[in-house]
Amino acid sequence: MDGYLRRYWSQRFPKDDPLRPVVQHCLSDIGYRFRPYLLKIAYERRGRYFADILPVGAAVELLQISSLVIDDFCDSSSTRNGQPSVVAKWGSKAAVTIGVLLS
Secondary structure: OHHHHHHHHHHHOOOOOOOHHHHHHHHHOOOOOHHHHHHHHHHHHOOOOHHHHHHHHHHHHHHHHHHHHHHHHHHOOOEEOOEEOHHHHHOHHHHHHHHHHHO
């Protein structure tokens, strides 16, 4: 899942894009990836391969990351999982932009 997410976003953000480090920061917190894992279990229980719906699992994870970034913005949180939050590190505009972009 992580490799897929990184490849997907690296193709959409050139190296000189000012939002690229923000997206990389959001994707670097691996967390549990619990929601895509539940999707994987459900899909494989039906006798199918998760690789077939990897984009759906990625979309679920990006929506989760988006909601966390927006939550940090609303709460003015300075950290997320021991790391600086997007709003603390890049400011409110970047947090809202990334929150909307990832959703």
